[in-house]
Amino acid sequence: MVPAGSTLADIVSSAILGGVTIVQLREKTMSTQAFLTTARAVHQVTQRHNVPLLINDRIDVALAVDAEGVHIGQDDMPLATARRLLGPDKIIGVSVGSPDEAREAIEASADYLGIGPCFDTKTKSVRRDELTGPRGVRAIWEAALQAEGPVPARAVAIGGIGPSNAAHVLGYSRSMVLPGTQARALDGLAVVSAIMAAASPRAAAAQLAGQIRHAADVAWPALLRDPGSSSAEIVSAIADVFSSVRAPGAARPLVQHITNMVVINDSANACLALGGSPIMESLAADQQHLVPLASSLLVNIGTLDLAAMAGMRAAMRAAGEHHRPVVLDPVAVGATPTRRALVAELLEHHGACVVKANAGEVAALLGSAEVPMNGVDSVGGGFADPAAAVRRLSAMHRCVVAMTGRVDYVSNCAATVAVRNGHALQAEITGAGCMAGTAVAVFVGAARANPLLGALAGIVAINLAAEHAARRPDVHGPGSFRQALFDEMHALTRQHILDEAAIELVPGPNAVPL
Ligand SMILES: Cc1ncc(COP(=O)(O)OP(=O)(O)O)c(N)n1
Ligand SMILES: Cc1nc(C(=O)O)sc1CCOP(=O)(O)O
Numbered sequence: 001m002v003p004a005g006s007t008l009a010d011i012v013s014s015a016i017l018g019g020v021t022i023v024q025l026r027e028k029t030m031s032t033q034a035f036l037t038t039a040r041a042v043h044q045v046t047q048r049h050n051v052p053l054l055i056n057d058r059i060d061v062a063l064a065v066d067a068e069g070v071h072i073g074q075d076d077m078p079l080a081t082a083r084r085l086l087g088p089d090k091i092i093g094v095s096v097g098s099p100d101e102a103r104e105a106i107e108a109s110a111d112y113l114g115i116g117p118c119f120d121t122k123t124k125s126v127r128r129d130e131l132t133g134p135r136g137v138r139a140i141w142e143a144a145l146q147a148e149g150p151v152p153a154r155a156v157a158i159g160g161i162g163p164s165n166a167a168h169v170l171g172y173s174r175s176m177v178l179p180g181t182q183a184r185a186l187d188g189l190a191v192v193s194a195i196m197a198a199a200s201p202r203a204a205a206a207q208l209a210g211q212i213r214h215a216a217d218v219a220w221p222a223l224l225r226d227p228g229s230s231s232a233e234i235v236s237a238i239a240d241v242f243s244s245v246r247a248p249g250a251a252r253p254l255v256q257h258i259t260n261m262v263v264i265n266d267s268a269n270a271c272l273a274l275g276g277s278p279i280m281e282s283l284a285a286d287q288q289h290l291v292p293l294a295s296s297l298l299v300n301i302g303t304l305d306l307a308a309m310a311g312m313r314a315a316m317r318a319a320g321e322h323h324r325p326v327v328l329d330p331v332a333v334g335a336t337p338t339r340r341a342l343v344a345e346l347l348e349h350h351g352a353c354v355v356k357a358n359a360g361e362v363a364a365l366l367g368s369a370e371v372p373m374n375g376v377d378s379v380g381g382g383f384a385d386p387a388a389a390v391r392r393l394s395a396m397h398r399c400v401v402a403m404t405g406r407v408d409y410v411s412n413c414a415a416t417v418a419v420r421n422g423h424a425l426q427a428e429i430t431g432a433g434c435m436a437g438t439a440v441a442v443f444v445g446a447a448r449a450n451p452l453l454g455a456l457a458g459i460v461a462i463n464l465a466a467e468h469a470a471r472r473p474d475v476h477g478p479g480s481f482r483q484a485l486f487d488e489m490h491a492l493t494r495q496h497i498l499d500e501a502a503i504e505l506v507p508g509p510n511a512v513p514l
Contacts, residue, residue: 009041011201016049018205020195021188024071024093026056039065052091059085069093071114074101079108095158098131099143102155106147112154114190115140118169119160119349123192126159133348134172137186142175145184154187162194163207164320168351170215172398188212207321214323225450227415231504234417234456239497241447241457245275246494252277253445255438256287256294258311260302260331263431266482267298270435273489274461276442282311291318295445296353299346300434301339302331309342316350325353325444325451329437333357334364334373347397354400354444354455355393356437362389362403366396382406387416387506402455404436409506410459412452419456420502421463423470428478429485436462439489460501465489467500 012023023046027035039055043065046053052068055061059082062070069091072082082092093112094105105113115137117126131139137157144153157169166189175184191208198204228234245253255271257264257280264280271278281290284307291297297319299312319326330343343365346352357365359382360373366389372379383389386409390401394413402410408419426432439458447454468491469475469484 007041008038009045011196012042013045013049014200014202015195015205016046016051018195018202018207019209020051020205022052022054024054024056024190025067026071026192032061035061036064039067043067054091054093062086062090069111071095079105079110083109096140096144099140102140102144103147106144106149106153109151112156112187113140113144115155115157115186116190117159118157119165121160121193132159134169134351135348137169137173138175141173141184141186145175156188156190157186158190161189161191163204163211164317165349166208166211166320167215167323168320168349170212172351185216211321225412225452227412227417227450227452227456227505229505234453234503234505235498235501237450237453238457238460238501238503239494241443241453242461242492242497243494245443245446250275253295253442254279254293255296255298255441255445256281256290256315257298257300257438257441258282258308258315259298259300259329259434259438260304262303263300263434266431267300267434267438269486270438270462270489271442273465273486274439274442274458274492276438276445278438282308284310284314287311287314288318291315291324292322294324296441297324297326298329298437298441299326299352300329300331300437301333301342302329302434304339304342312342312346313349316346320350325448325454326350327354327356327437327441327444328352329356329434330361330365331434332373332375333361335375340364352397352399353451354402354440355397356402356404356433356440356455358433359383359386359389359403359405362393362401365393387411387418387508391416391508400451400455402436402440402459404433404459408459408463410452410455415452416506416508417452417456418504418506419459419463420504421460421467421500423463423466425470425475425478425481426463426466429482432462432466435485456503457497460497460503461492462489464496464500465492468492468496 025042039061043053054069054071055067056071057076071093073095091111094110095114096102096105118137173186195201195204228237254277259267268278297315333339333343359371363371390403390409390411391413394401394411400412410417439462440455443457444451444454465488468488469481472484475481475484
């Protein structure tokens with residue numbers, strides 16, 4: 001992967017200047033002699049910067065150049081033998097792809113684990129199975145933590161990781177709390193092509209280092225900010241979020257939508273009426289230009305087509321790279337294999353900040369048959385315990401979940417809030433749920449530090465507007481209601497929220513580990 005005109009040592013030097021803190025030399029085809037020459041040249045650079053150099057697979061080369069350590073795979077020399085040859089002070093990292101391998105490596109005193117492959121990689125042919133993706137990485141990491149002794153386990157994830165998914169991988173793979181322990185993040189990420197194939201290895205390394213720092217602030221469990229400890233406190237915080245968008249002179253949050261053709265016009269108007277600025281563009285090639293300008297991204301999978309699917313992937317990549325919150329509306333996710341696979345892929349590869357769904361969609365995402373769907377509509381009485389359902393989905397995907405229905409439930413898994421505003425006429429017009437997704441996206445962009453409050457502000461705003469619209473003497477049914485709804489979204493004030501928001505903090509076990 002070394003471009004013409006530069007040497008591997010040059011690239012390593014640039015990458016270290018960008019923020020790389022450990023270097024591994026992995027050469028699969030070089031002669032031993034050439035490997036030694038390269039290793040010596042790279043080692044000179046890493047020593048100058050005081051960064052450890054590890055040699056992949058080849059203990060003999062590591063010994064010959066006095067590298068700081070080695071990385072060995074499951075088919076390489078056993079760890080105990082490598083340790084005997086290298087002595088107690090050298091770093092030995094071990095590749096692991098399962099909880100058993102992780103436990104075994106920790107028990108054999110590996111200095112760190114390389115957990116992978118996380119995603120597909122072009123760098124080598126590796127098998128991905130159910131133990132891959134950030135969820136698989138987390139399962140392996142948790143096994144390592146359970147096996148650790150007095151020396152803390154250390155690990156990095158590897159495979160298909162780059163600037164667009166680094167924060168997601170680090171946030172999602174944090175351990176759940178085990179009895180008597182704190183949630184623990186991986187120690188870092190291992191990348192090949194994200195730096196080696198970049199036009200500027202220094203800039204690429206700096207961008208990745210920024211993503212790693214950023215993950216600690218935005219990814220789970222930073223999401224679990226308390227919305228407030230009483231209903232009154234939460235209503236006041238929601239009103240503050242609302243005011244931050246609607247204050248005279250405030251910049252309108254730009255919401256980039258990829259949404260369905262049934263609601264595209266209504267969603268754009270709802271966004272405007274609530275104080276946002278809509279842009280509706282699904283072309284994949286444009287996402288890297290548009291998403292960084294937006295304050296949030298709404299991805300709604302209704303009326304799916306292949307071009308929109310490509311647009312969603314590109315938009316969510318750009319959102320990951322530029323730290324933009326994503327609101328995912330998994331319309332009728334249980335209805336077709338394509339929708340199910342797409343939502344699973346988007347959540348695994350990119351994650352969402354908020355999932356906005358009706359009860360049937362929440363059930364489909366949980367793999368539960370408790371709430372049936374009729375096309376895009378949820379039917380029946382809903383979940384026996386709706387708060388538990390949203391809490392469970394929030395924990396599963398480590399995101400805020402806003403479930404719309406007669407009563408709406410919004411959860412970040414640590415706190416769950418029921419919203420008892422809204423009107424039955426919302427169920428009589430098409431696109432009311434999609435407009436709720438837009439409303440959430442408007443306010444989530446404004447409440448970056450607390451997406452639970454942003455989601456609540458969107459849900460409360462659209463529901464109060466619906467109540468106001470339904471009360472108007474000129475509203476006689478769905479047609480006039482739809483028209484009035486836009487006027488009332490536009491006319492909504494902070495005082496309406498303070499006086500009329502009907503929310504309650506749902507008591508309940510904080511059953512989901514943080
Ligand atoms: C940090 C890190 N993790 C995993 C690997 C893979 O090593 P290995 O299993 O030895 O496979 P090859 O690199 O030999 O193809 C790694 N190199 N680094
Ligand atoms: C060398 C290696 N080992 C892996 C494993 O899963 O063990 S994945 C991998 C390649 C990582 O390259 P990139 O960052 O370009 O995807």
